[in-house]
Amino acid sequence: METTRLAVYDHYVYAAVALLGTALAAVAIWRLIAAPRWRAQVLSLAGVVPPFLNILGVLFGLTLAFIANDTWSAHDRAMNAVYREADGLRTLDALARGLPDAPRADLRAAVRTHAAATAAEWQQLAQRSSSPAAQHSADQLLSLVASPAMAQAAGSSVHSLMLGTVADLRDDRDLRIALSQMHVNPLKWMGMAFLGLLTLISIAVVHVEHLRAAATAIVLFSVAAAxxxxxxLMQGNPFQSPSFVSPAPIAQLALNPATAP
Known part of the structure; x- marks a missing residue:
C-alpha cells in the first residue's frame, strides 16, 4: 500500500530530492574550494573566464525550460479537455430539448448521470487510475445515442451531431486519463541535474580566488534553480494539488441541470 502511494506521489519525492540534492551539492562544493588542505590545488584552477558560465548555464536553462513546457502543456491540455467535455454535455442537453418527451427525458438523464460519474472520477485521476462507473456511464450514453429509437426521434442531421459529440466526449476522457498517468521521466531530470551540478562547479571555479564571491554566486544559483x-516537479499530475484542474464545469451540469422549456 505504501509502495503504491509512493508511486502515485513520486513527483513530490523527486521535488524533495531536487531541493535537498542542490543544497548538499552547494555545501560540498563550497567546503571543497574553501578547505585549507585543498586550497592550493583549487587555486591552480584560477583563470577560467566568466563567459564560460554562459555555455553550461544556457544548456541548464534550456533543459529546465523544455521540461517545464512539457509539464504546463499537459496541464493546459487537461484543462481544455475538461471544458470540451462540459461543452459536449451541454450540447447534448440542448439537442435533447428538441426531442419527444420520452427520448428527451432519457437523454437528459443519461447526460446528468455521466456528468456526475465524470466529476466523481477526479479522486481516481489524482491516484493515476480511472473510474469504472465513469466508463460505464460513457458506454450507456453512447448506447442510448446510437440506438435506432434515438436516430428516429432526432433525425439524421441531429443524430449525426449527437454521435460526433459523444465520440468527442470519450476522446477527451481518454486524454484526461492519459495525462493523469504521466510519470516523471528520470532520464530527463538526471540530465538536468547533471547540468546543474556542472554549472555549480563552474561557478565555483570562476570565483575560486574570491571565496565570498564564490559563496554568493553558488547560493544565488541554488536558490534560483532548486x-x-x-x-x-510538483505539477507532474494535473489532477493533483497544487496544479489542480477542477471538475467544476462538468460537476455543475450534474448539480444544476438545465430546465427543459
Whole structure:
C-alpha cells in the first residue's frame, strides 16, 4: 500500500530530492574550494573566464525550460479537455430539448448521470487510475445515442451531431486519463541535474580566488534553480494539488441541470 502511494506521489519525492540534492551539492562544493588542505590545488584552477558560465548555464536553462513546457502543456491540455467535455454535455442537453418527451427525458438523464460519474472520477485521476462507473456511464450514453429509437426521434442531421459529440466526449476522457498517468521521466531530470551540478562547479571555479564571491554566486544559483525545478516537479499530475484542474464545469451540469422549456 505504501509502495503504491509512493508511486502515485513520486513527483513530490523527486521535488524533495531536487531541493535537498542542490543544497548538499552547494555545501560540498563550497567546503571543497574553501578547505585549507585543498586550497592550493583549487587555486591552480584560477583563470577560467566568466563567459564560460554562459555555455553550461544556457544548456541548464534550456533543459529546465523544455521540461517545464512539457509539464504546463499537459496541464493546459487537461484543462481544455475538461471544458470540451462540459461543452459536449451541454450540447447534448440542448439537442435533447428538441426531442419527444420520452427520448428527451432519457437523454437528459443519461447526460446528468455521466456528468456526475465524470466529476466523481477526479479522486481516481489524482491516484493515476480511472473510474469504472465513469466508463460505464460513457458506454450507456453512447448506447442510448446510437440506438435506432434515438436516430428516429432526432433525425439524421441531429443524430449525426449527437454521435460526433459523444465520440468527442470519450476522446477527451481518454486524454484526461492519459495525462493523469504521466510519470516523471528520470532520464530527463538526471540530465538536468547533471547540468546543474556542472554549472555549480563552474561557478565555483570562476570565483575560486574570491571565496565570498564564490559563496554568493553558488547560493544565488541554488536558490534560483532548486525551487524552480521543485515547482515543475510538483505539477507532474494535473489532477493533483497544487496544479489542480477542477471538475467544476462538468460537476455543475450534474448539480444544476438545465430546465427543459
Amino acid at each position: 525551487p524552480t525545478a521543485a515547482i515543475v
